[in-house]
Structures are given as structure tokens and as C-alpha cells.
Amino acid sequence: GGTTKKDSSDNGGDVKATDAKANPDAPLKKGLKLAFLPKQINNPYEKIVDDAGIEAAGEFGGKGKEVGPSDASASSQVSYINTLIQQRQDAILIAANDPNAVCGPLKQAMKKDIKVVAYDSDTAKECRQLFINQASSEEIGRSQVQHIAEQLDYKGEIAILSATQNATNQNTWIEFMKDELKKPKYKNMKLVKTAYGDDDDQKSFQETQGLLKAYPNLKGIISPTTVGIAAAARYISDSSYKGKVVINGLGTPNQMRKYVKDNTVEQFSLWDPKKLGYLGSYAAAALASGQITGAEGEKFKAGKLGEYTIGKDGEVILGPPTVFNKDNIDDFDF
Amino acid sequence: MTATIEKPTAQAEAGRSARSLVDTVFRAREISIAGALVLLVLFTWIAEPRFLNDQGVKDLLLNAAILVLLAVGQSVVVVTRNIDLSVGSVVGLSAFACGKFVSGTDHGPLLVALLGIAVGMACGLVSGALVSFGKVPALVVTLGMLYIIQGIDYWWAEGEQINAADVPQSVLDLGSGSVLGIPYLPLISFAVLAVTAYFLRSYRSGRELYAIGSSPEAARLAGVPIRRRVLGAYVFSGAVAGFAGSLWLARFGTVVADNAHGWELTVVSAVVVGGVAIVGGVGTVWGAALGALLLTTIGSALSVLKVDSFWEDAISGALLLAAISVDRIVNVRMTRALRKRSAR
Amino acid sequence: MSQADSTGVPVLALKGVNKSFGAVRALRDVSLELFPGEAHALAGENGAGKSTLIKTLAGVHRPDAGQVLLDGEPVVFHGPADARDVGIAVIYQEPTLFPDLSIAENIFMGRQPRRALGRIDHKAVRSATAALMGRLGVALDPDRPARGLSIADQQIVEIAKALSFDARVLIMDEPTAALTGSETARLFSVVEALRAEGAAVLFISHRLEEIFRLCQRVTTLRDGRWVASEPLAGLTEDDLVRRMVGRDLDELYPKQDTRVGETALSVHRLTREGVFRDVSFEVRRGEIVALAGLVGAGRTEVAQAVFGVDRADAGEVRVAGTPLRPGSPNAAMAAGLALVPEDRRQRGLVMEMSIERNIGLTGLDRISGGGLVKRALERGRATDWATRLQLKYGRLSDHVGVLSGGNQQKVVLAKWLATDPAVLIVDEPTRGIDVGTKAEVHRLLSSLAAEGLAVLMISSDLPEVLGMADRVLVMHEGRMVAEIPRAEATEESVMAAATGRTGKGRAAA
Amino acid sequence: MSPLRGALRWDTAVGVLLVAVFVTGLGTTDGFASRDNLAFAFNDIAEVALMALPMTLLVVAGQVDLSVASMLGLSSALTGQLWDSGWAFETIVPVVLLVGVAGGLLNGWLVTKVGLPSLAVTIGTLALYRGLASVVLGSNAITDFPETYAKWAVDTTTIPGTFITYPMALFIVLAVVAAVVLHATGLGRSLFAIGAQEDAAYFAGIRVKRIKLLLFVVTGLVSAFAGVVFTLRYGSARADNGQGFEMLVIASVLLGGIDFDGGKGTLFGAVAGVLLIGILKNLLTLNDVANEVQVIVTGLLLVASVLTPRLISTVSEWRHRRAAATPSG
Ligand SMILES: Nc1ncnc2c1ncn2[C@@H]1O[C@H](COP(=O)(O)OP(=O)(O)OP(=O)(O)O)[C@@H](O)[C@H]1O
Ligand SMILES: Nc1ncnc2c1ncn2[C@@H]1O[C@H](COP(=O)(O)OP(=O)(O)OP(=O)(O)O)[C@@H](O)[C@H]1O
Ligand SMILES: [Mg+2]
Ligand SMILES: [Mg+2]
Secondary structure, eight states: OOOOGGGGSSOSOOOOOOOSOOOTTOOOOTTOEEEEEOSOTTOHHHHHHHHHHHHHHHHTTOEEEEOOOSSOOTTHHHHHHHHHHHTTOSEEEEOOSSTTTTHHHHHHHHHTTOEEEEESSOOOGGGOSEEEESSOHHHHHHHHHHHHHHHHTTOEEEEEEESOTTOHHHHHHHHHHHHHHTSGGGTTEEEEEEEEOTTOHHHHHHHHHHHHHHOTTEEEEEEOSHHHHHHHHHHHHTSTTTTTSEEEEBOOHHHHHHHHHTTSOSEEEEOOHHHHHHHHHHHHHHHHTTSOOSOTTOEEEOGGGOEEEOOGGGEEEOOOOEEEETTTGGGOOO | OOOOSSOOOOOTTOOHHHHHHHHHHHHHHHHHHHHHHHHHHHHHHHHOGGGGSHHHHHHHHHHHHHHHHHHHHHHHHHTTTOOOTTHHHHHHHHHHHHHHHHTTSOOOHHHHHHHHHHHHHHHHHHHHHHHHTSOOOHHHHHHHHHHHHHHHHHHHHTTOOBOGGGSOHHHHHHHHOEETTEEHHHHHHHHHHHHHHHHHHHSHHHHHHHHHHHOHHHHHHTTOOHHHHHHHHHHHHHHHHHHHHHHHHHHHOOBOTTTTTTHHHHHHHHHHHTTOOTTSSOOOHHHHHHHHHHHHHHHHHHHHTTOOHHHHHHHHHHHHHHHHHHHHHHHHHHHHHHHHHTTO | OOOOOTTSOOSEEEEEEEEEETTEEEEEEEEEEEOTTOEEEEEOOTTSSHHHHHHHHTTSSOOSEEEEEETTEEEOOSSHHHHHHTTEEEEOSSOOOOTTSBHHHHHHTTOOOBOGGGOBOHHHHHHHHHHHHHHHTOOOOTTSBSTTOOHHHHHHHHHHHHHTTOOSEEEEESTTTTOOHHHHHHHHHHHHHHHHTTOEEEEEOSOHHHHHHHOSEEEEEETTEEEEEEESTTOOHHHHHHHHHSSOOOOSSOOOOOOOOSEEEEEEEEEETTTEEEEEEEEETTOEEEEEEOTTSSHHHHHHHHHTSSOOSEEEEEETTEEOOTTOHHHHHHTTEEEEOSOIIIIIOOTTSBHHHHHHGGGTTTSEETTEEOHHHHHHHHHHHHHHTTOOOSOTTSBGGGSOHHHHHHHHHHHHHTTOOSEEEEESTTTTOOHHHHHHHHHHHHHHHHTTOEEEEEOSOHHHHHHHOSEEEEEETTEEEEEEEGGGOOHHHHHHHHTTOOOSSBOOO | OHHHHHHTOHHHHHHHHHHHHHHHHHHHOTTTSSHHHHHHHHHHTHHHHHHHHHHHHHHHTTOOOTTHHHHHHHHHHHHHHHHHTTOOHHHHHHHHHHHHHHHHHHHHHHHHTSOOOHHHHHHHHHHHHHHHHHHHHTTOOBOOOOHHHHHHHSTTOBSTTSSOBHHHHHHHHHHHHHHHHHHHBHHHHHHHHHHHOHHHHHHTTOOHHHHHHHHHHHHHHHHHHHHHHHHHHHTOBOTTTTTTHHHHHHHHHHHTTOOTTSSOOOHHHHHHHHHHHHHHHHHHHHTTOOHHHHHHHHHHHHHHHHHHHHHHHHHHHHHHHHHHHSOOO
């Protein structure tokens, strides 16, 4: 006997507070308190997102702040959620380190009528009202493979250099990458290994080294994380592999500028993190003002970015990522 | 920490042969670590010859360089029966300070190194002053310093990142350049190692560090200036860590606030694996350096051997345990054999 | 007879010195003068303040009041280094060596001969050490680490260290406590030579005959107070004892006649490779058996193997006929064995623990009820034994570490006697104990034996061995070489066996 | 002088500081006093607090176990993996606890039988156990733990009428047990003796090795249990759960005045240290004090924890010496 997984397939209730009616014409409330809870403060990328979000809050008369742990572990975000509840914030914007570990406290927050918006890295669906996705996960995953395949002429071994083993967004993208690779046109390409650099510069650097040494025929590395791609590019730029191994993935222009210019990297992509923060801020405000409830099909205005529509499962998609290369990289500064 | 009851019973009157055996026992630590290292490299090389090609050797040396440096600094402190847990934070702070300093300028590597050393010395001075003049336990103080320095670093960095593009090429060249095929970094580490080793062996103040660690009470009665020496050890360890921070910048180009976060335990384990007793008084910086080299080589070997990344931690932990256990068992066996031999 | 002129200026002197530790007033208004070419003895019971006085001279302690005078001028020593630099060499009561460093380094730490660029001249250090060892007539390898040296060898290294200074003042706090006759004689001849060269010597010992042998003057302390400073010529041992104790001393070696009962401890062919071989003996109830031998003969090791702290490689130990599980002190204690170890600081006591807890440590189950320690029982046990052994202490909750050396030794005895053992092994039980207490300890051992306790006493103090033992076992280089009954035990017979010239007595099986 | 010195002992001081911080919180900070918040604040440190108890005993005996957080992670990963493969929760818990015991045995065996220093051993097992956790669970995260058990671990379930959660209640019970063991039993006396002077303890017939082994086993067991609590509390089993907690546990114990050289300290101090770190963190976060400042505060507290008693005794010694120097009647 005993309690097994089968007995408890449906646990907890769905507390999603969608009973309230949306009023699309409600004005954005003044003085809204928004809190950004990044995976970890000190992550430069998250910092850009959050700063942009806080600035956006200023635009509509709200007040934003960024709080968070200094290590990207699942549990450390939880205590911040609790304090945000005690502080009666109007909305919490969270980039979840773990989709489930933060669930309990977020549900409590929603019960207390605090709006919850996930961005960058999603939580479980029932624990937030909206998820601001930088781009559709599917599109990110597949396009990574498509890009590198073009660079490699659809031939050769490739590897992935990811962040931590548990990062939700990374794992979702990697699933789509693997799926894309199953298509017949990639029959001459082979994914040999997924390595984890833990979003730690030095670890990513060594993982790159290891990959190249262990797989002499490696032709390309996809690193869908800003820390990883920079580290990989840096290793290659100083090594004998330069010009022989293709690097692609997601990176920020400031980090990658040097490697694009010295021809280590031909191209990489990313969305504009500032826009992500900006959109998150407006979405949270729209929720807190009652313009939307998070139901599919609702629309809201995100300041200068224009109008957005909520998709399936409360997902709002920022837009397709930008591909950066030698020609356009100097137009960006972040 | 484990004062073993079974004591080494070497006969005072034991002759020459026994004496050289004693020497061997005391040097066994370095030898067995070096042996383990050679085995590991050979094994990996046979399985994957590219492990030891030009680039491979270069990578091995480069990977070890910074840890070796930190292990050298740490051993000097550990030998005095103290410990410096703040090294990771010091490297982080110094690397960031150097990054901030050079970003967008064309300061040369010398200036950067000096700045790093200065930052590290300042940190070492505070820890050392607290430990030596405050007469408070080193472990607690340096754990406190770990947090304090880290906090300052985070607070200063505010999530900022220094990118390779902002760092002057001359500094980056220090991290990637080489002479006669040997990269600068390991050469620098080796130089620091050799000088430190010679100092510890052949200077009064060096020997006094061992004396303090071996018996602080006896050192006091022998008139050893304990406070000054301990302070010196911390300042040295801090300076080395700070220097490592500037080399970090040169090597990796990219720095954020939490560089080398959590390295303190790696450094301490390198030192311990290398045979420097955590209770002080015993061990050499050569051993510590070998320990550091072994640890980084385990990491490199595992990834070259295509070991599933999920297994890496477990295997390196197990290897570490195996290394220190085998060493200890060999040591005990030899001491026992020695006792029985001297029976005749 | 002495060329010292006591009217000249003393090299080193104390004037009106006070020193307190918390509530304990260790020295009150004490004065002392040391003259060149004179050996000065310092006498007093345990805890009289002798070591404190020495540490004050050595710059370890700073006097609360009063002055230290060097060549008649007041000086302030900020640390041992200051004292050393003006030519004061000190041998402390407890050896203070660097266990991990070689003997040579121990001797020359901080003063190594140097070559160009301030580098240490390792060769010179080694040869200077070898020379010192030659002077003391011992064969210790300069390169050997100090760890594992017997207490006696440690003391010898300390002596060598002090000699290496060529000091003007040589201060020795019980240097002979762990030494046997021959080493002591050697030490004395070296000290004589130094004295002849004009050095001042301050010497502490609880063996009065040594004081008379070596010294010209004596200063006596009692309870931290100065009692007298006078020439030794004309004094008798009894006079000296009266000054120290304030009364006449009872009979020395109060050996009671006892009825010897059945065998309590029997050791059969016990061997620990490289240390001792094939050791067999018996101790019966009511008997005091002494185990004599030169330093390093392996007596301590035998005791430790019997008690189970060391594991023997072969052989058997039986207590009251039942074989003892080897390698388990716990089993030994359960069988009624007790061992008072030689090294009280490392093995006898937990220095940071209170007196009462140290005494309670050997009987945790006896002072507990229902799993919990009963404080009243613990204190009772401690009070009882502190009184019986005339322990001098402030409070029972004080750290053992603040007691004087002799009083620490009493705590070790108390701790083991409190276990109510059937067989008591004592390793150098009166090392560092003053004459009064020594007699007390001897009386205690005697009366315990009379009550049926079996005592195995390891001692390097020959008069003690001869005075107390019913039988003397002698070890030489790890072997049992002789068993001498009380009647035949003389200084000559024991020494002959101990040095390997087995003449008298019958060789052991 | 002695009652004064007693009052100035660091563990008492930490206790006083804890109360002071608590009272300040009540007075100044909105939402601090709410039952929800207190329940949360205490529950938030439940695992660290639990592991601090055996750690205190270990440190008193002169040992340390740096692998506790990794054992927590391994236990969490194992709980998740077994749950996912359909085991009954009632079977999983004993199995996981057994693994904790086994881990403790390995630590203890290497320390007592092989004779290695515990710091070195547990740095090794820190990597080993964390590695095994990621071998067991890889990059998966297991969720959906049974509500019947999960509810006991979360901060929304408290002992009715109080803010005491069940993990906290367990902590209180275990703390009392640990305090009795350490301060009132023969075993406790032995721990102090081993920590202060191992040789002397051994010569006094104390079974040094057996006791050390026992301590490591208990530490492993408690850490494994903390892993189960952690898993249920967050409803998420992952290989990296509790990463870095070892430093927090050590810091709490040290903050409570336990001497790392062994032989000194009180359990009260350790408990006060743990609670102080927890409450302070909650209070500072509520006041929007940035994380980096909190890190600095933790560091300063640690330094103060050893420096303050030192300063006090120096000052009192100095005053004593002056008193002694002036002649008394
Ligand atoms: N560091 C200390 N702290 C407190 N009390 C001390 C300290 N050192 C010595 N004492 C006390 O001072 C008194 C004198 O001790 P001292 O060691 O000088 O005696 P001693 O004459 O050398 O005795 P013994 O013959 O036993 O060596 C003793 O009561 C002792 O307990
Ligand atoms: N603590 C120790 N560690 C290592 N070796 C020791 C130790 N004590 C003694 N020895 C060595 O063991 C041998 C036997 O010494 P032991 O102490 O048993 O002799 P002993 O006859 O008791 O002499 P002593 O009077 O010095 O105690 C000696 O060679 C000595 O150097
Ligand atoms: Mg004395
Ligand atoms: Mg002996």
C-alpha cells in the first residue's frame, strides 16, 4: 500500500484567480508597486531586463524595485516571495530558478491578490498569471539548429553548452533543438554532447575545452546562454580551433563584439532584454489595473512597444530574436 | 584534528638506513601525489591521445595556474595552523577591481598586477590583523571576511560585467601569450611557487612559520614574533590571491562579481591533498602545488574521457578521497614497517 | 669553595615581585639574586610559585609589582625574546618542542647560522647540534623530528637548546624530573663547566640530593612567599624540608608490610615489534612491583600495551586469570586496570577541563544516574579525592591547566584512584611532585597495596624504586632482563641489570 | 567578576542579540509580527537549523562535516527519483534515511579507521554526495509530492494557535534532546574531552572512535531527513537542492560561540546563532536591505562573535591588572 505517485496525480487546487472579469478600458493605476525577482542579482543579463522594467514602471507612475538572491538556487527565491507578500506589492515579476519550488508561495501571493508575472524563465502554469516569453521557445530552439546548420552546410558533429542542468528555459530549448535535428535534412549532423557550464564563466570555459578535446571532429557549438557563448568564444579565439569550430547561440552584443570582429564568431542571436523588461512591467501593470486577467485572447498596450495579445497558457511573446553579425552589431549597446 | 593514538615509533638510535627511510616516509606525500598525477595523465593519454597534444598540455597548465597560485598562498597560512577561507572572495574582488580599472583604458599588465596585489594585500592585512592581534580563531574570522569581501564586491559590481572587449589587448595577451610554447600564467605560478618554497626552507622567518604551526606555545617561548609572522602569512596569502585575481582577468577577459565564488574549499582541498597538515607545521608548497595540479587535471581528464557530466562531481570526489586515503594508508604501513625493522 | 662573591652585583635579580592569576596570588613580595659562577637552587612545595618566578625572569610573565634587575639596572622584558637576547637561557618545566621539526631546528629556531643573503646554513645547524649532543653524551640524530621523543629525550633537547646560547644565566625548572642517574650526572658536569666559565645558574628540583650536589645557595618559597635565601653549606635536607613545608617531614618511603595475595595481573610473552619483545611478569595482590630501566628501555610502552592503548603484536595479558581483550582501554578498565600515564599534559589530563570533570572522566557511568550526569556525585568524587591527596586548588570548577605541575599530577592520580582499580599501573607517579606530597603519594600507594591492590610502578627515581618495591623488574633495550626481590635490590644490582650487565638477580625467562 | 563574565559570555550575548533583533522587528517593521511571516521566517531555516544540531556536537568533539548539504541534496534527489518511479512515500523515507546513515558511516569510517582529518574527508564527500545526487536525478526536477505529507512541511500549516510549523517543532524537540546529551550526559562530557584533548580522552577509556563514528552517522541521518523536509517544503526534488548550505550551517554554529578547535561551546549558543541568522535575514529582507548588505552583515556578525569576547576579556584583564598593581589592604 502506501502513498505513491499515482494516488496524487492531481494535487493542490487550481487557485488561478481568473474569476474576476477583465476590463480592457480600465486605466493603468498610479503608484503600483512592482517587484522584479531575477534568478540572481548580479547576473548582468537579468540586471538589464530588470532595470528596463523599473524604468518602464516610472513611465506609468508606478514604482519598481529589484530584489533577489545572490545565488541562482531554487530555494533562495522563495524567501523573497514571502517578504514581497508581507510588503503587499501589487505584482511580482519572477524569472524562476525552479518552476515548482516557487509555486507554493506564488499561489499564496495570488490568493492575496498580488499579480504574478513570470519572465525569462517560466514557473509552473498554475503559479502565475502571465509568462512573458522572450520568443517562442519552439522558435528559439529550432532556429538555433537552423542557423548553425546553415553555417556548417548541414554536416558534422555539434555540441550544446548549456547553463545549469536544471534551467527550465534551457531544457525546453534543448528539447526543441533535438526535435529539430530529427528532421531528415540534418541526417549528416550529430549532437554529440550537452555540457553544462552552470552559467559560470570559468566552468563554461573549461567545459568548452573539454568538448573540443573529447570530440576531435566537433564542428560547432550551440550555447543558448549568454555566459556560455562568451566563454566558449573566448576560449576558441585564443586557441588553435579558431576558424575551425563554429560558435552560435544566444549572447549580448557587448560581450560578443570582440569575437565577432576578430572572426571567432560569425553570428549569434538574442532578443532585446530591455524590451523584455519593459513588456513585463506593462503586463504586470495591466494585470494589477484589471485591464486583463491572463486569459487567452486578451489584449493590452505595452507603451511604445504597442499592443500584445495573450496566447495559450497565459503566454505573451516578445517577438522574434535579432540575429547579430558584423554588419549590425555596432548598432546595439547592451 | 585526528591526533592518532598510534604514534610513529622511530628509534632514536636508528642508523643511517632507517633515517633515509624516515625521509622517504616524510616525502612520501609529494611522491604519492606525483605518482597519482602521472598515472592519471598516462591513463587519460592512452585513452585519448589528444589529451597531451600541444593545445592539451597548454590547457592543463593554464587550468592549474591560478589554483596553484592560490594553493601556494594558502599553504603559507595553513602551515602556521591558521586558515584563510576568504581567498575566493579576494580573487573575485581583485578581478573585478582590475577589470573596472582597465576597462576602456590601455593600462598595461604591470599596473593591473600591482593593483590586484594591492587589493589582495589590503584584504589579507585585515584578516591577518584580526587573527594575529585580535587572537581570534582564523576559521571564524576568515569565514566572516569571505562574506564581507563578497558583499562589498557584489555591492560595488551591481550586476555589472566587464567584457573582454573592454580589456586592453596587452592585458589579455598576458593571459593567452606564451614563450617557447609555454603560456605565461603557469610560468608565473611556477616562479611564485619556487621562490616561496625556497623562502620557507632557507630563511629564518620561513622556518618560524613552521615553528608557529607546530607548537604556538613553544614558538612563543622561543621568542618567535608570532603576531608579525602570522600577519605576514596572511598578507602574503592575500597578495597572492589578489595577484591571482588580476591573472584571472587576463586569462578570462570577462569578469563579474562572483568570480571564484566557492573556490575556498577547492583551494583548501588542494592544500590538504598536497600533504600540508591542516593542524599546521607540516607540508611543503610543492606538495600543495601538486595537489592543485591533481585536482584540475582530474577535472580536465574526466571531460576528455567523455564521462557523462552528471558523473563528473561524483568521480572527482571519489578520486580525491581515494588519493588521500591511499596516501594515508601507505604512510601508516611504512611507519609500521619501519618500527618492526628497527627491532633488529 | 665557590668563587662567587655574594657581595658583588647580581647578574639577574628580582626585587619585591608580586604576581597574581585572577584570585591566586602566586608570588608575593619575592626577591632573589643570582650571581655569576654560582648555582642557586629554588626550593618549595608544589604550587609554591617556583615556575611562576622563573617565567617572570624569562619574560613570559610581567610582574604586577616589583622589578626585574639586570646587572643591577631595572629592565622590562616584553617577551621571552627580550630575556633571551640579554643572555638568559631557560629550560621550562614542561618541554616545549616543535613536534614536526627536526631536533636541530628545535634547538636553533630563530637563531640559525646564516650564509650569504640571510639564507640558513643547514649544514652548520646540523653540525652544531651534533656537537651539542656529543657534549651531553647522547646519541640523538639531529635530523630526527621531535615528535615521538620520550619525555626524557625531549628534556635533553631542551637542555641542549639552553646550552647552545652560551648564556650568562641558565635557568632550569626541574630538568632532571624525567632523567635517570647517568643523564643527570652528565647534565651536572656540563652545568659545572658552565658555572666555572662564570655563568649564573638557577636550578629547581624536588630531589633534594641533587640540590645539594649541584648548588651553593638556596632560596625557599612557601605559598608564594619568600622564606629564606642562604648558603647550602651547613644545611641538612631536613632543614630544607622544614623551610619548605613549615614542619618536620614524616618518614620517607613508608613501606608497609603486606600479605601478598593471588596473581592480579599476569603478562605473558607480550611483544610489540621494534619496541619490546617477549615480556612476561606477574603482579600479585598487595604487592608493589617496580619496573626499572634506563630511559627508553620500553617501560612506558609495556604499560601502554598492557592497558590496551597500544596494540601488542603478540602475547597475552590476564587480569585475575581472565584474558584481556587486546587494544581496548575500555575493556582494561572494566577488568579493573588503571593507568596513570607518564605524559600528563597530553594523556593524563584534559587541560581545558575543570578539575572535577577531569576526575569524573574515568567514571562517567558511576557518576551518572538514568543516563544523566549527577553533578553532586561528580563533585563529591572530586572533593573526596582532592582532600585525600591534599590538592591545592582554588575552585573545583577551575581548569586543570592553571594548577602547578605537581598538583596536576595529583589530579591524574585522583582520576585513576577514583576508579577503585584492582591493578594500578603508575608511570612515573611522582615526577615533579614535592617531597611532602611524594611521601603522601607513597603512603597512599602503600596503604592501597595493603588493602589488596596490585601496583605496577614505573619509575626512573632509583631511591623510590628501592624504597617502595616488593620486587624490582628491570628492562633493558626492550627486554625483561632481571627480576630482583626487595632484599637483594640495591642501587648496584638494579643499575647493573638496567645497563645490560646482568650479574645479580636472576634473568627473566 | 565571575557573574559579570558569565553574563558576557558570547552565547548569552547572541541570545540577547536575538531577542533585541526580534523586539526591534516587532517595533519597526510592518508585517514582521504577522503569524504568516514568523511561521515563514522560522520554517525558511528549518533544514539549516536541523543540521546545525548534530554539527554542534561534531564541532564540540573537534570534528566537522562539510558534506551535510550534499547529503541533503542526495536525499532530495533520491526521494524524487524513487517517487517518480512509483515507490510508496512510506517506503522512500526509510530508504533515504538509510542512505543518510550510510553516508555518515563512510565519513566516520574514513575519519576513524583510515585516520584522515574530517575537514579533508568531508570536502571529498561534499563533492561525492552532490555528484551522486546529480547522477541519480540528472537535470530532472521531480514535483507532485503527496499533499498528505507535503502539508506537514510547509509554513502554511502550523501547530494550531501558534506560528510554530512542524519542521520547527521537530527542531525544538531535537534541540532539547541534543542539549541534554551534550550538557547532561556522560556522552556529552566525552565529546568535550575528545574535542579538547583526544589523547587524554582515549587514555581515560573513552571510546573515541566509536563516538566519532556515531556522531558522523547521526549527522548523516539528520541531513538526509532534512533533505526529505526540504523536498516536501518546496515540492521540488532536484540534485542541486541546498547547495552551499554547509557554509550557512557552519556559520550559524560558529556564530553561536562553538569553538572550532573543539572542546568548547553550548548548544544554546548554537541554537541562538541559527535563529539570529534566520530572523535577521527575514527582517533585513522585509526592509528591502539588499542581499549584498545582508551578506556583509553576516560576515560582520561572525567577526564580532569572536572579537567581542576577546575584547571584553582584554579590557577586564587590563582593569584587573591595574587593580592588582595598586596595593590592597
Ligand atoms: N597561568 C596561570 N593561571 C592561573 N594560575 C596559575 C597560572 N600559573 C600558575 N598558577 C598558580 O600559581 C601558583 C604557583 O604555581 P607554580 O607553577 O609557580 O608552582 P611551582 O612552585 O612551580 O609548583 P611545582 O613544583 O608543582 O611545579 C599555583 O597555585 C598555580 O595554580
Ligand atoms: N610518545 C612517544 N611517541 C613515539 N615514540 C616514543 C614515545 N615515547 C617513547 N617513545 C620511544 O619508545 C621507546 C621506548 O620508550 P619508553 O618511553 O617506553 O621508555 P621508558 O623505559 O618508559 O623510558 P622513559 O623513562 O623515558 O619513559 C623509546 O625509544 C622512545 O624514544
Ligand atoms: Mg613548577
Ligand atoms: Mg617511560
